[in-house]
Amino acid sequence: MFASGEDERDPRLQAISAAIRVVPHFPKPGIMFQDITTLLLHPKAFKDAVDIFIDRYRDMKISVVAGIEARGFIFGPSIALAIGAKFVPLRKPRKLPGRVISEEYVLEYGTDCLEMDVEAVQPGERAVVIDDLVATGGTLCAAIKLLERVGAEVVECACLIGLPELKGECKLNGKPVYILVEPRQ
Numbered sequence: 001m002f003a004s005g006e007d008e009r010d011p012r013l014q015a016i017s018a019a020i021r022v023v024p025h026f027p028k029p030g031i032m033f034q035d036i037t038t039l040l041l042h043p044k045a046f047k048d049a050v051d052i053f054i055d056r057y058r059d060m061k062i063s064v065v066a067g068i069e070a071r072g073f074i075f076g077p078s079i080a081l082a083i084g085a086k087f088v089p090l091r092k093p094r095k096l097p098g099r100v101i102s103e104e105y106v107l108e109y110g111t112d113c114l115e116m117d118v119e120a121v122q123p124g125e126r127a128v129v130i131d132d133l134v135a136t137g138g139t140l141c142a143a144i145k146l147l148e149r150v151g152a153e154v155v156e157c158a159c160l161i162g163l164p165e166l167k168g169e170c171k172l173n174g175k176p177v178y179i180l181v182e183p184r185q
């Protein structure tokens with residue numbers, strides 16, 4: 001679901017959207033790259049984005065905020081600290097030193113993989129997955145599977161940007177995806 005659908009008048013969303021740079025043909029021809037690094041240069045818009053997520057999740061009994069490497073690491077820890085949850089990094093292969101579980105997922109070309117420390121999350125914990133952007137949803141699906149394999153309940157996924165590839169479905173593996181803004185062209 002889109003945050004903008006809940007309150008069209010929320011002026012914070014417009015400023016957040018405006019602060020995200022769109023870079024045509026990066027990293028390859030035809031891709032309109034949504035660059036959240038420019039949002040980070042605007043402390044008010046950056047904080048507003050984090051605050052919207054904090055307000056949404058603070059009373060949902062969430063004990064795990066799982067952030068997806070790399071850009072989920074930018075937003076996840078602040079949200080986790082504010083709501084009193086732990087932050088669990090979901091990393092690309094061979095980065096975590098402990099015992100891990102892995103989930104492969106399909107990209108436009110080839111595959112990639114996410115890993116999670118098996119001891120980071122306990123059965124029954126309530127989790128939110130954070131990333132900057134959802135396109136095909138493959139990355140978020142892998143994250144949901146990792147958390148469910150250790151017995152966590154994934155309450156929702158949250159992203160700043162949702163690409164039209166989602167086709168308005170806004171659900172992944174039956175889980176809702178909360179999205180702040182649509183991409184600018």
Ligand SMILES: O=P(O)(O)OC[C@H]1O[C@H](OP(=O)(O)OP(=O)(O)O)[C@H](O)[C@@H]1O
Binds near residue numbers: 070071131136137140
């Ligand atoms: O919905 P999907 O089609 O799975 O795509 C979304 C993912 O793509 C981007 O990460 P990327 O794989 O480029 O990795 P990076 O953040 O490490 O550059 C983005 O940050 C998401 O994690």
Ligand SMILES: Nc1ncnc2[nH]cnc12
Binds near residue numbers: 032135
């Ligand atoms: N258009 C896009 N911009 C930024 N990150 C992405 N990941 C997948 N598609 C993307």
